[in-house]
Amino acid sequence: MESLKGKIVFITGASSGIGKSCAYAFAAKGANLVISARREKIVEEVAKDIREKFGVKVYTIKLDVRNREEITKAVSALPDEWKGIDILINNAGLARGMDKFYDDDPNGWDEMIDTNVKGLLFVTHAILPGMIERKFGHIINIGSIAGREAYPKGAVYCATKHAVDAITRSLRMDTIDKNILVSTIDAGMVETNFSNIRFGDPEKAKNVYKGLTPLTGDDIADAVVFCASRPAHVNIAEITLLAARQASATISYRE
Numbered sequence: 741m742e743s744l745k746g747k748i749v750f751i752t753g754a755s756s757g758i759g760k761s762c763a764y765a766f767a768a769k770g771a772n773l774v775i776s777a778r779r780e781k782i783v784e785e786v787a788k789d790i791r792e793k794f795g796v797k798v799y800t801i802k803l804d805v806r807n808r809e810e811i812t813k814a815v816s817a818l819p820d821e822w823k824g825i826d827i828l829i830n831n832a833g834l835a836r837g838m839d840k841f842y843d844d845d846p847n848g849w850d851e852m853i854d855t856n857v858k859g860l861l862f863v864t865h866a867i868l869p870g871m872i873e874r875k876f877g878h879i880i881n882i883g884s885i886a887g888r889e890a891y892p893k894g895a896v897y898c899a900t901k902h903a904v905d906a907i908t909r910s911l912r913m914d915t916i917d918k919n920i921l922v923s924t925i926d927a928g929m930v931e932t933n934f935s936n937i938r939f940g941d942p943e944k945a946k947n948v949y950k951g952l953t954p955l956t957g958d959d960i961a962d963a964v965v966f967c968a969s970r971p972a973h974v975n976i977a978e979i980t981l982l983a984a985r986q987a988s989a990t991i992s993y994r995e
């Protein structure tokens with residue numbers, strides 16, 4: 741196992757769910773963090789708590805991954821001691837709604853495509869040149885089972901996560917001679933704020949996980965840490981994690 745101690749890990753969407761769990765999991769391994777999201781106050785609270793609990797360094801950035809200019813500025817304004825990003829976790833993302841395509845609200849499409857696809861591209865494009873220059877880096881994308889299978893009433897969210905899969909594969913080819921690893925962690929049902937955002941209704945969100953035990957953000961963070969800490973000659977291309985009672989995107993066993 742490679743040590744993560746002292747590595748610099750940049751995480752998007754660290755104010756909630758999987759991204760926040762990743763922040764704690766990497767800090768527990770001694771990594772220093774650059775954590776970001778739009779909700780600056782929450783990110784700062786997370787940073788304070790992590791510094792106190794683990795004694796690592798944490799730098800915070802208010803960042804909307806849809807805003808290319810904001811990303812470019814934030815990355816180039818990083819103080820020298822934070823410029824050497826070793827690991828990028830592209831986690832920020834969301835789903836909006838779950839309706840048949842013809843009933844779906846196109847405003848949600850813009851938000852999903854701009855965040856899940858273009859946001860991931862912009863952040864990666866801003867951070868990758870430094871990794872190439874330093875001849876080291878690991879990019880870990882948070883994909884989804886929705887990037888492996890399409891399901892009904894999920895055309896656009898599934899399309900964005902299929903895009904994440906395609907970007908991951910293509911980027912791995914483009915950086916193969918640069919000592920840069922590219923991986924995707926694809927999860928099934930994870931109980932975070934995801935379903936609240938998707939449905940805008942706590943009851944509907946709760947029903948997603950009814951009758952089974954879903955994955956937690958910490959389960960996904962475990963896999964991300966595993967992926968980031970293999971020996972130098974190993975690349976984990978992809979990991980798919982499902983809840984124990986989930987067989988596919990659409991088939992689950994509920995008691």
Ligand SMILES: NC(=O)c1ccc[n+]([C@@H]2O[C@H](COP(=O)([O-])OP(=O)(O)OC[C@H]3O[C@@H](n4cnc5c(N)ncnc54)[C@H](OP(=O)(O)O)[C@@H]3O)[C@@H](O)[C@H]2O)c1
Pocket residue numbers: 752753754755756757758759776777778779780803804805806831832833834835855859882883884885926927928929930931932933934935937957
């Ligand atoms: N939960 C699941 O079942 C599941 C399954 C597979 C994959 N995933 C993927 O896992 C990732 C994290 O989701 P989660 O389940 O942890 O949901 P979550 O609890 O809702 O967290 C989403 C995070 O993304 C951030 N975010 C959203 N839009 C953003 C933007 N425009 N700019 C910057 N940050 C933004 C949010 O922060 P702010 O609102 O503060 O900006 C928040 O920190 C997503 O990519 C999601 O697609 C989730």
